[in-house]
Amino acid sequence: MDLFANIQPNKLEIVKDAYLLKSYALANEQSLLMDLAELVSQAPLRFMMTKMGFAMSAAMTNCGALGWVSDRQGYRYDMKDPANNKPWPLMPVSFQQLAVLAAAEAGFDNFQPDACLINQYQVGASMGLHQDKNELDFNQPIVSVSLGIPAVFKFGGLARTDKTLRIPLVHGDVIVWGGESRLNFHAIAPLKMNTHPILGAYRYNLTFRKAG
Ligand code: MD3
Ligand code: FE
Numbered sequence: 001m002d003l004f005a006n007i008q009p010n011k012l013e014i015v016k017d018a019y020l021l022k023s024y025a026l027a028n029e030q031s032l033l034m035d036l037a038e039l040v041s042q043a044p045l046r047f048m049m050t051k052m053g054f055a056m057s058a059a060m061t062n063c064g065a066l067g068w069v070s071d072r073q074g075y076r077y078d079m080k081d082p083a084n085n086k087p088w089p090l091m092p093v094s095f096q097q098l099a100v101l102a103a104a105e106a107g108f109d110n111f112q113p114d115a116c117l118i119n120q121y122q123v124g125a126s127m128g129l130h131q132d133k134n135e136l137d138f139n140q141p142i143v144s145v146s147l148g149i150p151a152v153f154k155f156g157g158l159a160r161t162d163k164t165l166r167i168p169l170v171h172g173d174v175i176v177w178g179g180e181s182r183l184n185f186h187a188i189a190p191l192k193m194n195t196h197p198i199l200g201a202y203r204y205n206l207t208f209r210k211a212g
Contacts, residue, residue: 008128011105014155014167017179019106024174032147033198036118036206039063039160042146043081045120051075055169057125058188064091066115066211068134074132077115077211091116098174099143099208106176108141111174113208121151121203127188129160132209140210141178148170148199149191156185170194 012020025032045059048070060066066077067088081088095116103111119127132142146169153175154164162185169175177184188205195201 009153014165015181015184016173017177018155018181018184019176020167021102021105021176022103023172023173024065024102025098025147028098028174029172031092032145035094036147036204039089039092040120042194044083045118046083051145058119058121058127058128062116063089063095063118064115068115068117068211069088073168078132080126082127086210095206095208102143102174102176103141105149105152106141106178108176110210111141112210113122113143113145113184115209115211117207119205119207120177120205121188121191123149123191123201126190129156129164129185129187131183131185134211135211137210138182139178141176142182143208144175144177145206145208146173146175146203148196148203149194149201151203151205152189153190157185158183158185160185171199 010022014020033133040061040117043061045061047059050070051056051074066079069078069082079087091193100111151170151172153167153169155167156162156164191203
């Protein structure tokens with residue numbers, strides 16, 4: 001009997017329907033980073049405003065048919081970059097392939113991401129506890145790719161007051177959320193000082209969704 005036949009040390013189920021794929025993005029690191037650099041030159045990172053008029057602590061941009069935007073009107077998806085009124089850059093093939101493969105690895109076939117939000121965190125930046133509810137179809141999973149300096153991801157339940165798990169995320173880690181975990185509250189704790197050899201003192205998170 002092979003005691004190790006059923007063990008995949010790089011694929012961890014955090015809670016039901018939420019999988020952490022450790023280092024999953026490293027295989028295509030070079031293409032991802034080249035495409036990320038090209039993308040932010042086309043659609044620069046910017047600090048969006050919340051409905052309350054405060055600048056968000058992470059800088060953001062998007063690629064794909066739909067981009068997530070926030071302003072005094074609220075949160076929504078838009079086909080155009082409000083900075084120049086042009087469509088968002090196409091989703092690079094390296095991004096799209098990674099998202100679809102990761103979703104399939106976690107058991108979600110036929111993921112069709114049409115939106116990729118890029119969050120750039122500097123040291124001290126964070127993201128408060130929230131749910132992702134701006135998408136049309138909550139049966140589609142979400143794939144998140146961490147690049148650059150580490151962060152602690154806080155993962156709660158369906159109620160804001162549920163206790164949160166703290167999950168360290170490092171360069172190359174991918175998380176897939178679907179099914180029963182899709183509407184769970186989540187947050188990013190303030191980033192600690194650190195440096196990544198290629199990306200410097202920043203964390204980038206690519207979040208793939210089927211928004212429309
Ligand atoms: C868990 N971004 O942009 S991605 C966001 O690291 C966001 O930048 C974080 O939350 C970041 O909305 C975390 C991970 C993530 C995304 C969607 C989820 C976790 C999720 C939906 C349900 C549960
Ligand atoms: Fe979120």
